Amino acid sequence: MSTPKATDLGGRALDVVMGLVEAPINGFERLMGRKRMPYLFLAPNLILFGIFTFLPIAIAVGYAFTGGTGLFVSERPFVGFDNFRQLLQCEDYLRPGSCRESLFWTAVWNTLWFVGFNVAATLLVALVTALILNRAMAARGFFRAMFFYPVLLSPVVIGLIWKWFLDRNGLLNAFLQMLGVPPEIFLLDVGWSRFFVVVVSVWFHMGFYTLILLAGLQAIPKDLYEAASIDAASPRRTLFRITLPLLGPNLLVVLILLMIRSVQIFDEAWVLTNGGGPGTANSFIVQYIYQMAFGSDLRLFGLASAASVLMGLVLLVLTLIQLRLGRKMES
Amino acid sequence: MSQGLSPIAFLTRTRRPGRIGVTDILSWAWLVLGTLAVLIPVVWAGLSSFKPAAEITRFPPTLLPRAAVQQTVPGFDAPLSLWTVDVDGQRREMAMVRRIGLKAQMVDPSNPGPPVSVDVKNMSPVQRLTIATENYTDPLTRFDFLTFLKNSVFVTFVATLLTLVVNALAAFALSKYRFRGEKAIFVLIISTLMIPLTVVMVPAYLVVVGVGLVDSLWGIIIPTVASPTGVFLLRQYMLTIPDELIEAARVDAASEFRIFWRIILPLTAPALAVLAIFSVLWRWNDFLWPLIVLSSRENFTLQVGLNAFQGEFSVQWNYILAMTFLSLAPVTVVFLFLQKYITTGIAGTGMK
Numbered sequence: 160m161s162t163p164k165a166t167d168l169g170g171r172a173l174d175v176v177m178g179l180v181e182a183p184i185n186g187f188e189r190l191m192g193r194k195r196m197p198y199l200f201l202a203p204n205l206i207l208f209g210i211f212t213f214l215p216i217a218i219a220v221g222y223a224f225t226g227g228t229g230l231f232v233s234e235r236p237f238v239g240f241d242n243f244r245q246l247l248q249c250e251d252y253l254r255p256g257s258c259r260e261s262l263f264w265t266a267v268w269n270t271l272w273f274v275g276f277n278v279a280a281t282l283l284v285a286l287v288t289a290l291i292l293n294r295a296m297a298a299r300g301f302f303r304a305m306f307f308y309p310v311l312l313s314p315v316v317i318g319l320i321w322k323w324f325l326d327r328n329g330l331l332n333a334f335l336q337m338l339g340v341p342p343e344i345f346l347l348d349v350g351w352s353r354f355f356v357v358v359v360s361v362w363f364h365m366g367f368y369t370l371i372l373l374a375g376l377q378a379i380p381k382d383l384y385e386a387a388s389i390d391a392a393s394p395r396r397t398l399f400r401i402t403l404p405l406l407g408p409n410l411l412v413v414l415i416l417l418m419i420r421s422v423q424i425f426d427e428a429w430v431l432t433n434g435g436g437p438g439t440a441n442s443f444i445v446q447y448i449y450q451m452a453f454g455s456d457l458r459l460f461g462l463a464s465a466a467s468v469l470m471g472l473v474l475l476v477l478t479l480i481q482l483r484l485g486r487k488m489e490s
Numbered sequence: 491m492s493q494g495l496s497p498i499a500f501l502t503r504t505r506r507p508g509r510i511g512v513t514d515i516l517s518w519a520w521l522v523l524g525t526l527a528v529l530i531p532v533v534w535a536g537l538s539s540f541k542p543a544a545e546i547t548r549f550p551p552t553l554l555p556r557a558a559v560q561q562t563v564p565g566f567d568a569p570l571s572l573w574t575v576d577v578d579g580q581r582r583e584m585a586m587v588r589r590i591g592l593k594a595q596m597v598d599p600s601n602p603g604p605p606v607s608v609d610v611k612n613m614s615p616v617q618r619l620t621i622a623t624e625n626y627t628d629p630l631t632r633f634d635f636l637t638f639l640k641n642s643v644f645v646t647f648v649a650t651l652l653t654l655v656v657n658a659l660a661a662f663a664l665s666k667y668r669f670r671g672e673k674a675i676f677v678l679i680i681s682t683l684m685i686p687l688t689v690v691m692v693p694a695y696l697v698v699v700g701v702g703l704v705d706s707l708w709g710i711i712i713p714t715v716a717s718p719t720g721v722f723l724l725r726q727y728m729l730t731i732p733d734e735l736i737e738a739a740r741v742d743a744a745s746e747f748r749i750f751w752r753i754i755l756p757l758t759a760p761a762l763a764v765l766a767i768f769s770v771l772w773r774w775n776d777f778l779w780p781l782i783v784l785s786s787r788e789n790f791t792l793q794v795g796l797n798a799f800q801g802e803f804s805v806q807w808n809y810i811l812a813m814t815f816l817s818l819a820p821v822t823v824v825f826l827f828l829q830k831y832i833t834t835g836i837a838g839t840g841m842k
Contacts, residue, residue, distance in 0.1 A: 177751060184747040196746040197663035201675060204660035207716035211697060212682050218693035230696055288524065291517040304829045305525045311821050311832070313775035315793045319800060319814045323538060323807060324531040328549040336550055362527065370833060394513065423688045426777045430797060445688045445778075452692045453782055464692045471689035478684045 219471070222464040230460065242465035263466060265439045266447040269353075273443065274421040276357045281417055285365045286410070289372035290402070303373065307366035314363070318430025321359045322346065346432060349440040356428050356441050363427060364420070368413050375409030376402070408484065415481040419474055425449070444470050532818075539811035542622040546808045557620035561585055563599050572599065572616040575608050583616060584608070625812035629799075635813055637788055638795035641707060642774060642817075645791055649711045650769040654762055656715050661724035661758075662750050666736060676725075683718045687779060695782055709783045710776070710791070720765050727761035728754060767828055771821060792817045 187199055218232065223242055225235035250257035255264035288306060292299050309317065324330055325345045332342040345351040379402065387397045403410075425445035429435070435442030444466065452463035538546060540555040560569040563585050570585035575596055577584075584596035587605050594613065595605035629635040663669075664676050687694070694713065695704075703709030731754060739749045755762070777793045784790055790798065796817060800810050825832065 181745070181747055181751070185745045188746055193746060194669065197667035197669045197672075200659040200663035200750070203656045204679070204716045204721065205675070207656065207712065208679065208682060210701070211694060211713035211716070212685060212690070215690040215693035215697055216685060218696060219690050222693055222696075230699060232696075287520065291520055294517065300830070302521050302525065303833060304825075305528055307829070307833055308822075308825060309528060311771055311775075311825050312818060313777065313793050313821070315777055315796050316775075316814050316818050319796065319810060320531050320535040322800075323535050323811060326807070328547045328551060330530070330534045330551065333550040342549075362531075419686075423686055425688065430800070433801075448688070448691070449778075449782070452695070460692050460696075467689050467692060474686060474689065475684075 219464060220468060223461060223468045226461045228458040228460070230458075235461065238461065242461045243469075245462060246465055246469065260462075262439065262442070263444075263447055266442050266444045269439070269441060270422060270424065270443045272353070273356065273360075273424055274418060277360050277421045277424075278414065278417045280357055281361050281365050281368060282410070282414060284361055285368035285372055285413070288365065288369045289376055290398075292369070292373055293376040303366075303370070306369055309363050310366045312363075314426030315430050317359065317363050318427045321355070321362075322431055325355060347437050349437055352432055352437060352440055356424075356431060359427055359431055360421075360424065364417075368417065371413055371416075372406065372409060375406050379405045408487070411484050412481060415477055415484065419477050419481070422470065422474060422477075535811050536815055539625055539808070539815045540621045540623075541625075541808060542620060543625075543806070543808045545622075546811075552617075555620055555622060556617040557622070559616045559618050561599050563597060563602050565602050570597075570599070573613040574616055576612040577606065577608060584613075586613075622808065625808045626816065629809050629813050633799070633809075634787055634790070634795065635792075635799075635816075638790050638792045639816070641789060642792040645707055645711055645780075646770055646773040649714060649773045650766055652711065652715045653717055653720055653769045654766060657717055657720035657765070658724050658755060658758065658762065659750070660716075660721050661728055662754055664721065665725045665728035665731075666733065666754070679716075679718050679721050681718075691778070691782060698783055704783060705785045705789055706783075707789060710780045714773070714776070714779070717765075717769075719768070723765055724758060724761050727758055731757050764831055767824065767832060770824065774817075774821065 184199070188196055191199075221232065222235075224237060224239060225232065226238035226241060227235050229235045246260050246263050248259040249264060252258070252264065255261045255268060258264040292303055326332070327342060327344050331345070336342060343351065345355055383401050383405075384397065387401055392400070423445055424443050428441055428443060429446060432441040435446050448463045448466050448470070451457060451459040451466065537553065537555060538551075542555070542557045545552070545555065545557055559572045561572055562569045566585075566587070570587065572583055573586055573594075573596065575582050575584045583599070584606075585599040585602075587595040587597055589595070589610070592610050593607050594610055596608050596613075597603065597605050630639070660679070664672065664679075698704050698709045698713060703712065735753055735757075736749055739753055744752070775793065776791070777797070780791050780794045781797070784794055787795075787798070792813075796810070796813055799813065
């Protein structure tokens with residue numbers, strides 16, 4: 160737009176279009192005055208937010224208290240807390256089989272385990288990578304870009320690439336065979352498939368968190384390190400006494416952000432594990448919501464909404480913690 | 491790379507010149523292993539996507555796409571496969587007529603005489619580097635992939651264009667005017683950052699059905715156009731544009747919209763470019779929302795189509811991988827050329 164390189168024809172066509180767009184807007188300005196213009200400029204954005212973000216939020220809570228299979232609220236009977244009762248009724252929460260909605264509790268436990276391992280692994284890998292990149296100044300751009308590349312790929316693509324890599328005839332099995340290990344169908348084994356869902360998630364997202372942590376590391380004043388080297392502090396002491404404490408707030412933000420995103424695991428795991436398999440070993444909460452509402456002919460929108468509301472509450476708490484931390488960091 | 495230093499310069503560089511410490515070696519090993527871990531699955535899928543259907547499930551696999559060579563031999567209707575054969579201590583290339591148990595009947599392809607019986611132990615198939623372009627052309631012609639591709643391009647292009655216009659207008663209002671409710675509106679827009687799609691997907695679907703956009707490409711374009719990230723990014727950038735420019739234009743009796751279009755928008759080009767890159771990547775890769783909204787095949791985007799395709803043709807990995815690569819290629823090209831914008835755009839001001 161700033162370069163005059165665009166061909167004259169394209170430029171002239173754009174001028175014609177803009178002339179047509181401009182006329183009514185200028186008419187509005189003459190009629191309503193300059194002071195009203197910001198409202199006009201905000202209108203498209205606010206209308207879209209209103210319809211597609213705020214309206215759904217308003218509906219979401221009410222929806223959770225309705226039953227039946229109708230889509231519109233007017234077609235749905237009010238059922239009070241029935242949906243929540245159905246989700247939460249359980250003899251022993253540790254054994255999903257004893258719950259009325261055993262699928263939901265399986266998904267909850269799978270998600271909790273995934274969040275635990277994924278947060279720990281991603282944080283560790285991202286932190287180590289950021290520390291190394293911060294130290295080695297040269298070629299940092301290359302490696303930073305390399306680690307960041309998967310972040311830009313689509314979850315479907317990542318699911319398929321890894322599915323092929325882990326296939327019975329895939330590269331990993333070929334490599335294991337060279338070492339004399341018998342081939343394994345990783346994605347049909349409960350333990351291995353869970354392990355690789357975490358591996359793929361770390362592979363997918365670690366570049367993003369590395370970038371945030373690296374930015375935090377570079378904001379640490381250099382004179383602190385100079386002072387440490389004058390005092391002949393050991394590298395380990397420097398790491399634990401200067402780097403990590405000063406990175407602390409960033410680490411906390413990354414931790415919460417990671418938790419918020421891990422709770423919502425769906426896309427890549429869905430593709431990688433053929434919809435949560437083997438069995439329900441990799442079925443997570445978002446998948447449960449999706450399947451209840453859209454996955455089959457069940458159309459249990461009320462139950463799905465109730466599960467959404469419960470997950471939303473957890474995310475809200477995490478978000479509030481994050482905001483509190485962010486405010487603390489600023490002050 | 492972007493820093494202008496090669497990996498070699500990095501490798502030979504140490505904390506204390508002339509001494510390579512343990513930490514240097516470990517750091518180096520970590521980065522190289524990490525790079526390999528990123529590249530190997532992607533490159534492996536890429537190489538596999540060029541393998542012919544018959545070769546792709548061979549185990550152990552070959553690294554490069556290769557295929558058995560076939561040749562038409564006079565006197566035989568179907569093309570025969572070529573084999574390297576040891577006959578009487580001589581290595582020869584022969585065509586196989588048929589195989590019976592542990593023996594194979596072979597003929598000389600250039601001079602087919604009566605078939606010779608050869609022990610299968612003494613023969614190996616002749617293979618040549620083969621690029622199976624049919625993996626790419628078949629899905630585009632025989633299956634619906636051209637439709638998916640067109641849909642994805644349409645959605646990405648239109649949604650990005652609308653995202654730029656709608657959010658730039660809002661950012662202009664929020665950065666260059668003082669009006670009642672300014673702060674409240676800004677906070678309201680930014681607060682939507684905290685509402686993930688996964689929490690509101692059921693009622694959002696209801697709304698899309700209600701406004702009649704279900705199972706249409708507009709149903710995935712319009713709800714995603716207003717972006718809190720976009721408003722924030724553009725507003726922060728527009729705040730740095732001096733107000734004097736606007737005052738001067740007003741003195742020249744320019745309309746407010748003309749000021750936006752002729753002055754503000756061109757000056758915001760760098761921030762618009764960053765938002766455009768992100769928008770393209772978001773739309774191109776989007777999966778969950780299109781999966782919910784789109785139900786008929788002719789409306790599928792590439793990601794939804796790919797997911798459906800892998801469910802239906804789970805054994806035809808040659809096609810699946812080719813289409814996976816087709817979806818990955820534009821993102822990779824964008825990244826190769828614009829990685830600096832993308833990484834600095836994300837890291838914000840903390841990055842040097």
